[in-house]
Amino acid sequence: MTEATQALRPLDGIKVLDLARVLAGPLCSAMLGDLGATVTKIEIPDHGDDSRAFSPHVGGESSYFMLVNRGKKSVTLDLKSDEGRELLLGLIKQADILVENFRPGVTARLGIDYEAVKALNPRLIYVSISGFGQDGPLAHRAAYDHVVQAMGGIMSVTGWPDGPPTRIGDAIGDVVAGIYGSWGALAALLQRDRTGKGQHVDVAMLDSIMSLQMVSLSQITGGKGAPGRVGNAHPISAPMDSYQASDGYVVIAVANDALFARLARALGNPGLTDDPRFKTDPDRLRHQEELRSVIESWTRTRSTEEVTQLLDEAGVPAAPIYDLAQALATPHAQHRQLLHTVQHRNAGAFQVMPQPVRFSGIASGGDYVAPTLGQHTDAVLSGELGLDGPDIESLRLRGVI
Template identity: 45%
Template sequence: MMDAAGPLSGVTVIDMTRVLAGPYCTMVLRDLGARVIKVEPPGPGDDARGFGPFIDGRSAYFLSLNRGKESIALDLKNADDRTVFEALLNRADVLVENYRAGTLEKLGYGWEALHATYPTLIYAAVSGFGQTGPYAARAAYDMVVQGMGGIMSVTGWPGGEPTRVGTSVGDITAGLFTAIGVCASLKDRERTGEGAMVDVGMLDCQIAILENAIARYAVSGQAPGPLGARHPSITPFESYRAADGHVIIAAGNDKLFAKLAHALGLPGLIDDPRFADNQARNANVDALKAEMEAALTGESVDHWLAALEEAGVPSGPINDVAQALDDPQVRARNMVVEMLDPGLARPLIMAGNPIKSSAYPDPSTRPPAPALDQHRAALLRELGLGEG
């Protein structure tokens, strides 16, 4: 048994997920202390084992999402493997799967069947479109739901080609909402004694994070489009050119705008009726940007970041991934951790856990991801089923 310190210590999760949305959910649960037993199909296992980039012949993509989990390969059409699977379910608190709706029902392990046999089990299903509705049986990947869910329509630059968000927000948001649903259901089970089904659709999650875009559509009746690096409702709140690059400036109220004007050496902006309040600044966004960049392009990004910080104006650079990972704040918050794996020539860096708790440590290293079927013998012994 692989224990971890955290608020979910003592919770056992059966992880029947692959690729990203489901494994991201169970990674979060593992980071919060749950024991996660990954049930993979024999042969290739999780599809992500074959996804690059590779380090020492192993998928860094898979390793980063499955750190600290256990693995057993089971064919749920095989009677002996079904016996093992059901023994695991007897000890489990949570089952997470991300197959198409109806897939596990065909194997006899859908929600209704499992709830009847394991009434305290929490069954979490994350799929492209959820368990109901006309698209329930369809397959989906991140790119599909980004397109369908409206995210791509507000991403990129006006008049440009359709632009995918730079990370897999379709999968990741679904994984996060599923983890939230699991934690809420565990709390509810303490009150009711009953398990529950958590049904999360990736498309639903894309709608859930449209936030301001929905509000703008509700008010105007017009579908919003992409605005590049600009906030649709707050000005100045975007990327601006300096002498040697770009700087993000986010002056979200009149007080901050006044501080910004003084920091830029443009106090006249404060009394300019075009920029008197946020509504006026939004109406004259291009004119304000021209005034600001006339000043900003006279000095470097570093100069302006120092001046804006001293003035108390929220601002920052546009970092690439290497710069972001090397940022002293990111490092101070333990957001770059190392996975220690004896099969790798060097530690593999990966993102840390952003949920910091005063009650539990936040180690700077993470345990390795499992090889396919690595824990079969130990699990069979634990279940009283022999050596396998």
């Protein structure tokens, strides 16, 4: 790892302006920062990103905000004022990437939409993340993760058949849109190297969450129609479900006949492979409840640890069902070093989780400390725009910063 830790990170020298709030946009820019970009977050004076108010707080700082805004600079600007917008335009002239997640139309009213700023900086990559995209019949609508999970189909396949459509527990609509936003920004950077020109990257949360559902889409395009809810089971393979152990639940995942033969041997019942109910995957799908009874007669007499160990030794994919705290405490997660401890000026020692991809030739680690509100305003305005102390103080007194 010596060469990797000494190498430049791929986005070193790239300047990102983050005009986004809460999760999708801020996550996009944070991931670019993880790769070495300098990310400057523009916030409302005296208020900041809405997520600064999200609990819990550590040393007066939102843990949510510190996770999603790791490694950024914070500059406060009143974008409703002419002077605030002029300062922003000065920063835009020097930026490589701008990330925003306003509802479509807001940036145009502020005079900072892509069409307005590309003449100032033709190389600018302008990433817009919104609920429904920049065009189309629903483009004007506001959206949160709940909304796109509902409209995007993923709630319809989450939960049990006799229960209501269920939201996936975390804000997957925001997260995947943020990931796609960073992916789009990187692709546009590569294109800019070839053409010398920036472009507008349009990411919709609704599009993003629909694109995740390959299994459901395969049923629709294959002529079977939209699938329904199947609990923790899988719509096209069995046994692939959660099962009761003596002290909790385990997941067992068998996706082909060879794996089922291994499972049958591990259960001490190799003859299951000859049972006409269980010979093939379609057979097992039709007889899942009978198969569940067979499997749980074995798992219920064993602990989750014993079940997963025995099945691992047999070459059958299986795992206990953890909450996130339990998952992070496992020796494997500790080895993978998913969490990084930083020293925050108010929160003290605090753990953050940067993007998890590991590279053999890219430096690991970085400055993952989130900023306090307006922490870097003076430094950025003087260093980037050449303002002196009296000018900055005058802007502050007038509420521009």
